[in-house]
Amino acid sequence: MISKLRHKIFIGILLLAVLLAASGTIVLHQFLLLNRSVTALIEDNYKTIQACQNMLEALEREDSGILLLSLGNWEKGRYIIDAADSVFEASMAVAAGNVTELHEDERVAAVRAAYNEYKTKWQKPIVDTDKEGNLNWYVTDINPDFLHAKEAVYALMKLNQNSMYDEASVLKERSYRAIMPGIVAIVAVIVFAFLFNYFLRQSLMAPLYELIAATEKYRANMSSFSFSTKKTDDEFRELEQGIQKVISKVHKFYDQKAKVN
Amino acid sequence: MRGESVLRYLGFILLFQGFFLLLSFIISAVQLETSTVPLLFSLISAVVFGAMFVLFTHPTEEVNFSEGILTVVLGWVVTCLVGALPYLLWGVEFDLVNAWFESVSGFTTTGSTILNDVERLPSGLLFFRSSTHWMGGVGIIMFVLLILPQSSSKLVLLNTELSSLSQTNFKQSKRQVLLVLGYVYLGLTVLQTFLLWVAGMSLFDAVNHAFATIATGGFSTKNLSIAHFNSLPIEVITEVFMVLSAIHFGLLFTTIMGHKRNIFTSEITRAFLLVVAIGITIVALKLYADGLYPLGTSFRHAAFQVISLGTTTGFATVDTAHWPPLAMMVLMYFTIQCGMVGSTSGGLKFDRVYIFFKALKTQILQILHPRLVRVAKVDGQRIPVEIIEHTQVFIVMYILIFFVTTVVLSAYNIDLLTAFSASIATIGNVGPGFEGVSSLGNFSGLPDGAKVLLSVNMLFGRLEIFNILALIYFTRY
Incomplete structure (x- = not known):
């Protein structure tokens, strides 16, 4: 039990400050984590997923280019294939430089291996060879490698998509955890304010009213000055003692004056 | 105030x-x-x-x-x-x-x-x-x-x-009652933690399960509760401590201290243990007769489930939702009867059921022989009339509350067995019920209003009804 009023008020405000500071810090911390999750979501997964989509598109275009070559359209076929290859390589570089998930390096290596295998097939001349117009060659040699490369890219994309889904769930939980302390803190501070007000009324206002009543009573009949029903040792006790001293001095003064007269 | x-x-x-x-x-x-x-x-x-x-x-x-x-x-x-x-x-x-x-x-x-x-x-x-x-x-x-x-x-x-009934078996002064409770509670917790750890649980799981057993709570760290460990020693240790936690702590203390009045000489404790044994036997034989398990396994599962519900703990080793109706009815009886007063067990309490039947017997004899002067006794001592009256009012209030809860839950279109067993399980502080809230299930599927109502039920059960009613009366008058 704290006896002095100044200590009570100080500790009350200190407790409120601790509550507010704690909730503020926690909310801030949660928002930082949230920010980190969003960054991770964009940097770690979305970037690779985008790269995978570009790789898939490039593979499709390369496939069209090969078909054009096998139809004897050398110039247009080579142009499409080279453009798609540079897109693929650029996207591959993005994916290889953004390995953030467990086993992602293995998936990237698998894409590289499958693509190299596929690439060796269309790098060799096609136009003016027995491959030109040879649908059988396309179906047995090119298409399986094309599908295999696509599967490897899909596997890499799926890994990142799953991870992105997990990260989004975490993000949802983190946003909840960032908001809740704030809401709870608002409720807690309101409850605290009511209770603090109650305690202040008990320790400050109640004795003050008692003091006023005691002073009024003394003024009315000039008898003894009695105050404080509670055994407190706060500033009101000191005030009471001070008033008692003043009263006794006043009484002494009147007594002496009466004797002189 | x-x-x-x-x-x-x-x-x-x-x-x-x-x-x-x-x-x-x-x-x-x-x-x-x-x-x-x-x-x-x-x-x-x-x-x-x-x-x-x-x-x-x-x-x-x-x-x-x-x-x-x-x-x-x-x-x-x-x-x-x-x-x-x-x-x-x-x-x-x-x-x-x-x-x-x-x-x-x-x-x-x-x-x-x-x-x-x-x-x-x-x-x-x-x-x-x-x-x-x-x-x-x-x-x-x-x-x-x-x-x-x-x-x-x-x-x-x-x-x-502490209810007046639970204070009857404390022979120590009221100041010492707190210490007795503290010693027994702490002692049982430490001992069970150690035994569970020795039986193969991790220290973390052992502490958590000891907390839940001695308090006759039932929260497990595993989705499958005690069934997760699939270990007979762990089940036996848990059963022993569930029973001990459902016996009056004052009697446990006097037993440990070697006093004359102990769990072996207490009439109510012996009756409680006998009723539990009968319950286990009925359930086990029914499970065996219905071909659900072999005889040994039937006794193993019956013992665990009867003790778990009969002590209001609520741990599980099997899902009782698929058990035959007779076995479910016996379990439901134990959900109502629960453990002894002065223990951590919740619910109606066996002592009240025992006193009720003693008083009933006296009443019947009184009707048959109007001039006969006969009083209900436990351990050779007369049961005070006010305790009998208190017990009867408590039982009526208890039944009334779980009846009203069942009716309100039914209004949420919850099936009757779920509503009924959820009401008993919460006011008795048992935990699991049957059907939708069975031993390996949970209460997540219930509507929010039903959950709030059931949580009020739990508080009524834990505060033994009268405290909350007394507070309502104090505020009114």
């Missing part, structure tokens, strides 16, 4: 709760878990309010009866509110209603859960969840009284928290 004296005790209760929040926070922080921040914030809130209540109020030499009642009831409500904070702040499966339900279920040692995946909870939160059982087992107010210096206020609060 002096609000200050009530607030002062609430302050001590919050600080005591803060101690367990601190332990849970440390566990969580060491493992860098997601529950670290929720536990820290709950800890700060509990300590800030607890400190304010203690520092701003004057110590009171005496609290009167109405203040005692208000302290006990508010103590439970505030404890449950603060206990809901870590769950609410952590989220996932916990919204406001679910967090409140889980907290009330923990502190009242009911053991009903809304969690579909208990194992997803971080270990710090799991520890806090089990410790709510342990704090609520003998009552958080008891712990506070145990710590505080001696005063006459303590006796008023002790009388309010």
Whole structure:
């Protein structure tokens, strides 16, 4: 039990400050984590997923280019294939430089291996060879490698998509955890304010009213000055003692004056 | 009524709760878990309010009866509110209603859960969840009284928290009753933790399961409860401690101390053990006769489930939802009867059932032989008329509350078996019921209104009805 009023008020405000500071810090911390999750979501997964989509598109275009070559359209076929290859390589570089998930390096290596295998097939001349117009060659040699490369890219994309889904769930939980302390803190501070007000009324206002009543009573009949029903040792006790001293001095003064007269 | 004296005790209760929040926070922080921040914030809130209540109020030499009642009831409500904070702040499966339900279920040692995946909870939160059982087992107010210096206020609060019937078997002075409760409670917890650890549980699981067993709570750290461990020694240890926790702690103390009056000479204890044994035998034989399990396995599962429900613990080793109706009816009887007074067990209490039948027998004899003077006796001593009357009123109130709860739950279109068993399981602080809320199921599927109603039921059960009713009367008159 704290006896002095100044200590009570100080500790009350200190407790409120601790509550507010704690909730503020926690909310801030949660928002930082949230920010980190969003960054991770964009940097770690979305970037690779985008790269995978570009790789898939490039593979499709390369496939069209090969078909054009096998139809004897050398110039247009080579142009499409080279453009798609540079897109693929650029996207591959993005994916290889953004390995953030467990086993992602293995998936990237698998894409590289499958693509190299596929690439060796269309790098060799096609136009003016027995491959030109040879649908059988396309179906047995090119298409399986094309599908295999696509599967490897899909596997890499799926890994990142799953991870992105997990990260989004975490993000949802983190946003909840960032908001809740704030809401709870608002409720807690309101409850605290009511209770603090109650305690202040008990320790400050109640004795003050008692003091006023005691002073009024003394003024009315000039008898003894009695105050404080509670055994407190706060500033009101000191005030009471001070008033008692003043009263006794006043009484002494009147007594002496009466004797002189 | 002096609000200050009530607030002062609430302050001590919050600080005591803060101690367990601190332990849970440390566990969580060491493992860098997601529950670290929720536990820290709950800890700060509990300590800030607890400190304010203690520092701003004057110590009171005496609290009167109405203040005692208000302290006990508010103590439970505030404890449950603060206990809901870590769950609410952590989220996932916990919204406001679910967090409140889980907290009330923990502190009242009911053991009903809304969690579909208990194992997803971080270990710090799991520890806090089990410790709510342990704090609520003998009552958080008891712990506070145990710590505080001696005063006459303590006796008023002790009388309010412990029913008059449960005080009958304490032969010690009222001041010593608290110490006896403390020694037995702590002793049983330490011993069971050690034995479970030796039997193969990790220390963390052993502590959590010991907390839940001694408090007859039932929260497990595993989705499959005790079935997860699939270990006969663990089941046997748990069964023994569930039974011990459902016996009057005063009698356990006198037994350990080698006194003449002990669990072996107590008429009610012997009757309780006999009824449990009969229940196990009936269920086991029915399971065997229906070809569900071989004889040995039938006895193994029957023993665990009967003891678990009969002591209001609520652990499970099998899903009883698929058991034959007779076995379910026997289990339901034990859900109503429960353990003995003066233990951590909830519900109607076996002593009341025993006294009721003793009084009934006397009444029948009185009707047959109007001039015969006969009184109901237990252990050769006359049962005071006021205890008989109190017991009868309690039983009527108990039945009335679970009937009303069942009717209200039915209004939510919950099937009758689920509604009925959920009502009994919550007012009896047992935990699992049948059908939709069976032993390996949970309460998550119930509507929010039903969950709130059932949590009020748990508080009614834990506070033995009269305290809450007395508070309502005090506020009215």
